[in-house]
Amino acid sequence: MSLVIVGDCLLDVDLVGSVGRVCPDAPALVVDEDTRRPRPGGAGLAALLAARAGEPVTLVTALADDDEAEVLRTQLGRVPVVAGPANTPTPVKTRVRAAGHTLARIDRTRAGTPTVTAEMLAALRSADAVLVSDYGRGLTEDAVLRNVLTELAGRVPVVWDPHPKGASPVRGVTLATPNLDEARRMSGQSGDGVTEAEAAATMLRARWRAGAVAVTLGGRGALLAWVDGDVDGGVGGGVGGGEERTRLVPAPPVAVADPCGAGDRFAVAVTAALMRHETVPAAVEQAVAAAARFVADGGAAEITGGSFPDGTPDDDVAAACHLADQIRARGGTVVATGGCFDLLHAGHIRTLSAARAMGDCLVVCMNSDDSVRALKGPGRPLNGEADRAEVLRALGCVDHVVVFAETSPERVLAELRPDVWVKGGDYTPETLPETELVRGWGGEVVVVPYHDGRSTTRLARMLSETG
Incomplete structure (x- = not known):
């Protein structure tokens, strides 16, 4: 089996230190730096998490020709990478952390249009399941790439993890996995309750012609909207008939200090389950449990790249x-x-x-x-x-x-x-x-x-x- 993750890569850096005083010339905490820990972000984090879970994963992405991209490649370890030119510097997101908490995040990003190569498309076509990990950097807007993803959605499970600044999922994806904030922004809904999540999931499923939409709700689990008979086989959803259904899949209670990366772990787990021919409801249940275990183990802050x-x-x-x-x-x-x-x-x-x-x-x-x-x-x-x-x-x-x-x-x-x-x-x-x-x-x-x-x-x- 082959799980292909396609999407935008970032370089995440945790600047970890301790706080013992306040800045004398401004109302700000002083962080004494102890260490800096780089790791892949975006689709790169999803690929690393898949590899650590023992999945046969390939990462299809766009990378810059700079020092940060070399750090990214090193942190990805032996994850197979098929990359085209990013045509922009590597985006870097630095989190300032102390005592297990994030105090601030510093982003360094520039816009660009990535190039999709024939090798990237060939790697996609070899997939038994695809996870589109969109971080709004332009890769999923490429017309040729979208055509291939549409073709794949008719024969293998395709899961789309969307971004408000990214492209809409192609028609017929098996499952889309926005978090609640993303779902609200993309659907125009307001409120943070289960009722609002249900309305957003149902609306987005119809708009995207997706087989199902799972709105992740953090510690509350996920709200799944699907159509009976449309997603049982995990392929080519959103175009058939059946009864519209929704279900809240609760998460087990865990103490969460840092939920960073939980959405990526959820998306990887649900795609892997669909690749193994689970139904969408069953796959979502497994993914909610996997994401809960991930945050209970410390989340992305505990991830060290380079080996798996x-x-x-x-x-x-x-x-x-x-x-x-x-x-x-x-x-x-x-x-x-x-x-x-x-x-x-x-x-x-x-x-x-x-x-x-x-x-x-x-x-x-x-x-x-x-x-x-x-x-x-x-x-x-x-x-x-x-x-x-x-x-x-x-x-x-x-x-x-x-x-x-x-x-x-x-x-x-x-x-x-x-x-x-x-x-x-x-x-x-x-x-x-x-x-x-x-x-x-x-x-x-x-x-x-x-x-x-x-x-x-x-x-x-x-x-x-x-x-």
């Missing part, structure tokens, strides 16, 4: 350890579990859900293909490790997946050091070889009861007998 999980075990472990550090810094509990997860069944789901309920994040340690063969024999796994990891990442109860090559997870556990290690099956903690290791750093080992009659081996045998 790309499917290799070492990168997976590093990213999992980074997540664990974030959770522990907030006083949370890190839970891990492990297994092959070859054919996902109800027993797996119950075990994973029970494990996630024991803490504040769940890391799944999954056996690689070679590891499964060593344990189960040459006929296994039935699904390759990339597919197995993709399915696990799509579950709302799973926060991260680590693929390990050994037959047992001790090496990964020694690096991750979870607070709770959960195992499903007919074991006892004393019969598990990893128990001594986990208890060595004060961790707890929990065995979730075995679900009789539900196993991958049984399913595989049934499939072979019926085949």
